Amino acid sequence: MDPKAVKSDLVLILDFGSQYTHLITRRIRALSVFSLCISGTSPLSSITSLNPKVVILSGGPHSVHSNDSPSFADGFVDWAQSNGVFVLGICYGLQLLVQRLGGEVRVGEKQEYGRMDIEVEKNCGIFGGKKVGDKQVVWMSHGDEAARLPDGFEVVARSQQGAVAAVEDGDRKFYGLQYHPESEGTPGSLNQTFRVAAHSMLALGRAWETALSGDNTFGCWGLVTHSPEGMETLRYFLFDVCGVNAGWKMEDVMDEEIEVINNTVAPDDHVICALSGGVDSTVAATLVHKAIGDRLHCVFVDNGLLRYKERERVMETFERDLHLPVTCVDASEQFLSKLKGVVDPEMKRKIIGKEFICIFDAFAHELEQKLGKKPAFLVQGTLYPDVIESCPPPGSGRTHSHTIKSHHNVGGLPKDMKLKLIEPLKLLFKDEVRQLGRILKVPEPFLKRHPFPGPGLAVRVLGDVTEGNALDIVRQVDEIFIQSIKDAGIYDSIWQAFAVFLPVKSVGVQGDQRTHSYVVTLRAVTSQDGMTADWVEEFGAWGEVVEGEIYNTAPDDSSVLSPTPATLLNGSPPCPNQGEPPISTSYSTVYCFENSFLKEVSQKICNNVRGVNRVTLDITSKPPSTIEWE
Ligand SMILES: Nc1ncnc2c1ncn2[C@@H]1O[C@H](COP(=O)(O)OP(=O)(O)OP(=O)(O)O)[C@@H](O)[C@H]1O
Numbered sequence: 001m002d003p004k005a006v007k008s009d010l011v012l013i014l015d016f017g018s019q020y021t022h023l024i025t026r027r028i029r030a031l032s033v034f035s036l037c038i039s040g041t042s043p044l045s046s047i048t049s050l051n052p053k054v055v056i057l058s059g060g061p062h063s064v065h066s067n068d069s070p071s072f073a074d075g076f077v078d079w080a081q082s083n084g085v086f087v088l089g090i091c092y093g094l095q096l097l098v099q100r101l102g103g104e105v106r107v108g109e110k111q112e113y114g115r116m117d118i119e120v121e122k123n124c125g126i127f128g129g130k131k132v133g134d135k136q137v138v139w140m141s142h143g144d145e146a147a148r149l150p151d152g153f154e155v156v157a158r159s160q161q162g163a164v165a166a167v168e169d170g171d172r173k174f175y176g177l178q179y180h181p182e183s184e185g186t187p188g189s190l191n192q193t194f195r196v197a198a199h200s201m202l203a204l205g206r207a208w209e210t211a212l213s214g215d216n217t218f219g220c221w222g223l224v225t226h227s228p229e230g231m232e233t234l235r236y237f238l239f240d241v242c243g244v245n246a247g248w249k250m251e252d253v254m255d256e257e258i259e260v261i262n263n264t265v266a267p268d269d270h271v272i273c274a275l276s277g278g279v280d281s282t283v284a285a286t287l288v289h290k291a292i293g294d295r296l297h298c299v300f301v302d303n304g305l306l307r308y309k310e311r312e313r314v315m316e317t318f319e320r321d322l323h324l325p326v327t328c329v330d331a332s333e334q335f336l337s338k339l340k341g342v343v344d345p346e347m348k349r350k351i352i353g354k355e356f357i358c359i360f361d362a363f364a365h366e367l368e369q370k371l372g373k374k375p376a377f378l379v380q381g382t383l384y385p386d387v388i389e390s391c392p393p394p395g396s397g398r399t400h401s402h403t404i405k406s407h408h409n410v411g412g413l414p415k416d417m418k419l420k421l422i423e424p425l426k427l428l429f430k431d432e433v434r435q436l437g438r439i440l441k442v443p444e445p446f447l448k449r450h451p452f453p454g455p456g457l458a459v460r461v462l463g464d465v466t467e468g469n470a471l472d473i474v475r476q477v478d479e480i481f482i483q484s485i486k487d488a489g490i491y492d493s494i495w496q497a498f499a500v501f502l503p504v505k506s507v508g509v510q511g512d513q514r515t516h517s518y519v520v521t522l523r524a525v526t527s528q529d530g531m532t533a534d535w536v537e538e539f540g541a542w543g544e545v546v547e548g549e550i551y552n553t554a555p556d557d558s559s560v561l562s563p564t565p566a567t568l569l570n571g572s573p574p575c576p577n578q579g580e581p582p583i584s585t586s587y588s589t590v591y592c593f594e595n596s597f598l599k600e601v602s603q604k605i606c607n608n609v610r611g612v613n614r615v616t617l618d619i620t621s622k623p624p625s626t627i628e629w630e
Pocket residue numbers: 273274275276277278279280281282299300301302303379380381382409449450451452453454455
């Protein structure tokens with residue numbers, strides 16, 4: 001996709017390392033405005049060549065006082081001012097703007113982490129839609145604060161602690177928010193039935209808090225870690241203050257992509273597509289097929305690292321639902337022999353990346369015999385998070401998949417690769433790819449599939465994948481886990497679930513006999529784009545979301561509830577004390593059903609998978625962990 005061909009104005013994000021930077025991009029795209037994110041320390045030419053209408057400076061973990069704190073390029077401010085480009089600093093971005101323009105940033109007397117009230121002090125610019133004295137709840141996360149503003153700047157809002165919360169210099173079109181407007185909640189990826197309900201009293205309390213706050217939020221449910229009016233502020237800023245033209249539509253993305261592909265691939269060129277059965281490559285293949293028709297040749301590789309019956313299942317669905325020409329190459333021997341004895345995760349990934357390309361080259365060679373012309377291009381389903389994560393701002397401390405692990409299709413590619421890449425999705429997030437897939441009428445089962453990494457089970461069997469029957473074990477455990485999740489009707493609510501084989505043995509007792517067998521672990525996460533993730537905390541139980549009103553009733557009075565809860569765990573939502581007026585806030589969760597999902601899965605695994613006597617659950621989020629174990 002050519003960013004310059006997009007019909008919408010561009011809002012460019014300069015990333016200084018905040019965990020939320022990619023959220024700003026997503027929020028802006030949700031407003032139908034095209035947004036890209038590049039490193040905050042990019043040279044000025046990289047910024048100017050994109051011709052943005054607005055530049056947003058992101059938050060970040062640094063203090064502007066430290067020597068190695070990242071900053072925007074020299075000349076940026078002058079360029080923005082002389083070209084009428086609007087600049088908005090968020091948190092660290094505000095502090096950076098203030099400092100670089102001659103103001104002063106200090107360590108605040110009080111730090112502000114979490115929920116804060118702010119009050120509008122001046123009715124202008126970014127809060128033009130508000131009145132002086134209007135208050136709103138925002139989410140803050142900073143220790144430094146603007147102590148003296150540069151000439152021309154005014155304070156527009158302050159926090160309840162008196163700290164500067166919003167500033168602007170309307171003449172020069174510079175704006176700043178000390179809080180995070182992008183952290184406004186969006187509906188969680190777990191459906192409400194599953195996500196909001198909770199097993200323990202603690203979780204119930206948190207769910208209740210969420211219910212009272214009127215919102216169930218992604219990544220922060222129950223903790224009210226968001227700015228409820230953040231999206232509205234961004235909308236007002238972009239459209240009313242900056243006059244941005246919206247026009248970012250998935251339909252346009254599709255048309256632009258098709259045009260780019262047609263301009264890249266000559267009329268007699270042939271193209272290979274690495275097709276895995278996953279969302280990304282299926283959408284990429286469908287898109288490229290729409291552009292060049294039968295000159296597209298898809299290849300699905302069985303690398304010996306696929307899940308239970310995956311090859312048969314994927315080939316069957318390709319044939320039945322996709323109607324694209326797909327060749328299946330069985331390269332399992334080739335991959336497994338190269339992986340024999342290799343335990344280092346990076347080595348494994350590099351070997352797999354290289355083998356994939358060998359297969360694609362061989363496939364291109366075979367096609368040359370048939371077609372008389374060698375395909376020059378390889379289509380892959382690379383996504384935007386890969387691109388963002390490949391250019392981390394210095395010292396951001398963020399989890400970067402590319403530097404932490406070489407994804408087989410990017411960092412794992414050999415340097416002397418001959419096929420030229422076509423990556424039509426590389427500016428999109430996964431949910432946007434799913435949206436594009438729907439426009440392209442890709443069948444739902446493909447779009448809803450959990451992501452499965454190209455290196456497959458090699459990153460889910462720790463150590464040597466060829467050791468003993470580790471691959472077989474993890475296949476069986478994975479199948480039981482995923483089938484149970486599907487049977488429970490919660491597959492679509494989870495971003496990704498899978499089993500991991502640990503090369504560790506523990507003592508057990510099965511059939512009155514001592515066993516010394518392997519340990520497996522189950523991992524299930526929710527996420528919006530794979531860049532950050534939460535483990536599925538609600539696994540112990542899930543329940544029914546009940547929409548309604550809170551009445552001053554006895555906790556177990558089910559007369560106000562429909563449907564009647566099967567089991568009411570540990571009480572009910574907080575009821576007002578006797579004599580107080582009934583609460584009439586609407587709520588969205590209360591009741592949980594006792595559930596033994598994990599107990600049953602664990603039992604099934606130990607009863608059915610020989611060689612396993614212990615099942616554990618991974619309860620780490622990303623960060624600090626990553627989703628995959630290697
Ligand atoms: N078994 C395979 N055969 C052929 N190509 C593959 C295979 N596994 C991965 N690829 C290629 O590597 C790319 C990256 O893999 P990745 O897993 O990120 O994407 P995906 O499989 O298309 O979708 P998903 O992330 O939903 O699994 C794929 O888009 C595809 O081009």
